[in-house]
Amino acid sequence: xxxxxxxxxxxxxxxxxxxxxxxxxxxxxxxxxxxxxxxxxxxxxxxxxxxxxxxxxxxxxxxxxxxxxxxxxxxxxxxxxxxxxxxxxxxxxxxxxxxxxxxxxxxxxxxxxxxxxxxxxxxxxxxxxxxxxxxxxxxxxxxxxxxxxxxxxxx
Amino acid sequence: xxxxxxxxxxxxxxxxxxxxxxxxxxxxxxxxxxxxxxxxxxxxxxxxxxxxxxxxxxxxxxxxxxxxxxxxxxxxxxxxxxxxxxxxxxxxxxxxxxxxxxxxxxxxxxxxxxxxxxxxxxxxxxxxxxxxxxxxxxxxxxxxxxxxxxxxxxx
Amino acid sequence: xxxxxxxxxxxxxxxxxxxxxxxxxxxxxxxxxxxxxxxxxxxxxxxxxxxxxxxxxxxxxxxxxxxxxxxxxxxxxxxxxxxxxxxxxxxxxxxxxxxxxxxxxxxxxxxxxxxxxxxxxxxxxxxxxxxxxxxxxxxxxxxxxxxxxxxxxxx
Numbered sequence: 001x002x003x004x005x006x007x008x009x010x011x012x013x014x015x016x017x018x019x020x021x022x023x024x025x026x027x028x029x030x031x032x033x034x035x036x037x038x039x040x041x042x043x044x045x046x047x048x049x050x051x052x053x054x055x056x057x058x059x060x061x062x063x064x065x066x067x068x069x070x071x072x073x074x075x076x077x078x079x080x081x082x083x084x085x086x087x088x089x090x091x092x093x094x095x096x097x098x099x100x101x102x103x104x105x106x107x108x109x110x111x112x113x114x115x116x117x118x119x120x121x122x123x124x125x126x127x128x129x130x131x132x133x134x135x136x137x138x139x140x141x142x143x144x145x146x147x148x149x150x151x152x153x154x155x
Numbered sequence: 156x157x158x159x160x161x162x163x164x165x166x167x168x169x170x171x172x173x174x175x176x177x178x179x180x181x182x183x184x185x186x187x188x189x190x191x192x193x194x195x196x197x198x199x200x201x202x203x204x205x206x207x208x209x210x211x212x213x214x215x216x217x218x219x220x221x222x223x224x225x226x227x228x229x230x231x232x233x234x235x236x237x238x239x240x241x242x243x244x245x246x247x248x249x250x251x252x253x254x255x256x257x258x259x260x261x262x263x264x265x266x267x268x269x270x271x272x273x274x275x276x277x278x279x280x281x282x283x284x285x286x287x288x289x290x291x292x293x294x295x296x297x298x299x300x301x302x303x304x305x306x307x308x309x310x
Numbered sequence: 311x312x313x314x315x316x317x318x319x320x321x322x323x324x325x326x327x328x329x330x331x332x333x334x335x336x337x338x339x340x341x342x343x344x345x346x347x348x349x350x351x352x353x354x355x356x357x358x359x360x361x362x363x364x365x366x367x368x369x370x371x372x373x374x375x376x377x378x379x380x381x382x383x384x385x386x387x388x389x390x391x392x393x394x395x396x397x398x399x400x401x402x403x404x405x406x407x408x409x410x411x412x413x414x415x416x417x418x419x420x421x422x423x424x425x426x427x428x429x430x431x432x433x434x435x436x437x438x439x440x441x442x443x444x445x446x447x448x449x450x451x452x453x454x455x456x457x458x459x460x461x462x463x464x465x
Contacts, residue, residue: 024244203440
């Protein structure tokens with residue numbers, strides 16, 4: 001286990017682990033928000049869910065779309081499209097021996113931008129709030145990808 | 156390569172690799188189930204797919220939604236939302252030197268819960284079968300995230 | 311940091327890092343293509359986006375679906391379903407000490423197949439172009455998963 005312990009003594013790697021876990025947990029919390037809106041708005045995706053929550057004869061009309069549920073789902077989907085590349089590229093970036101200061105800036109800005117994006121999406125704040133939140137996180141991931149390819153290019 | 160071999164001698168890491176590969180392969184199999192239902196139900200997402208499979212003039216009406224296809228796609232999407240965080244957080248958890256016994260419990264329960272979730276979704280079993288399958292896997296990932304943050308917090 | 315540097319001296323791992331970063335960046339570029347079509351086609355997902363881009367009273371009718379936007383989104387979604395398992399399984403494969411020549415074949419074919427898939431989807435080329443692009447990448451990931459499970463099975 002010696003080398004595992006050493007990986008976990010690397011400060012860049014520790015910071016990567018912390019920030020990746022936080023944004024992945026944030027992404028997972030969207031499932032709970034979706035479930036909350038599905039139940040309070042009575043808008044289910046499957047007949048068996050409506051049966052379970054409604055318990056009377058009018059099940060079919062509750063298998064439907066609801067604007068609030070769809071908003072949360074779009075926010076969750078945007079997380080999948082942006083947080084997953086961050087976790088993947090961020091791992092490779094953390095392994096490419098970047099400067100600790102630069103790495104912390106990348107990770108912290110990304111985490112903050114995704115939390116800001118979620119708040120802007122769910123309230124919702126007027127644009128360009130959400131757009132900015134998205135763009136900053138997107139730029140951070142691209143910047144890490146550029147650093148990775150510059151240090152490791154091997155096609 | 157010495158340190159790679161050593162990583163692969165770590166039993167927790169081996170178990171992580173095995174279970175992650177199994178759930179990712181399970182997730183990928185949903186694509187084949189979707190393709191099967193798209194072809195047997197004649198419900199395609201793109202005109203060029205309908206042309207390829209129908210070969211007569213009535214192409215347009217087969218670019219449509221089908222309940223069975225959408226059910227498989229929701230199941231696949233739920234896998235993306237849950238298996239991807241497991242693979243990411245699980246890697247960081249495996250690297251944080253957890254107890255082998257505890258790690259095996261986490262990984263095995265997660266794999267079993269996702270297989271149970273898929274079966275509940277596709278048959279479909281009445282709720283709360285699928286809900287339970289989802290919630291158990293979700294709890295396992297949160298438990299791993301908690302362990303990771305407890306051992307590595309570095310903001 | 312010694313062991314990190316060693317990981318980055320491993321040629322299989324370098325090739326994995328390069329190809330993973332390329333396909334993740336390719337996946338992220340789909341967001342820009344979606345944004346381009348949403349703005350040029352005036353087809354937005356949220357009222358606040360339509361307000362921001364339209365700036366007159368007729369906002370509501372631009373919160374709508376558009377065939378070109380949906381095509382890009384399906385392509386992006388297919389990337390999520392296929393590139394994410396490649397990045398996850400590919401990492402475990404790269405760590406399982408495969409032959410360099412075999413690993414390069416896997417990674418290069420995958421990257422090429424996903425670029426071909428995207429081109430086939432967006433132009434669009436008649437089937438089975440896109441289907442073939444998808445199937446080849448899918449087969450590569452399965453082949454890596456098989457190698458991983460053969461070398462590391464630990465349930």
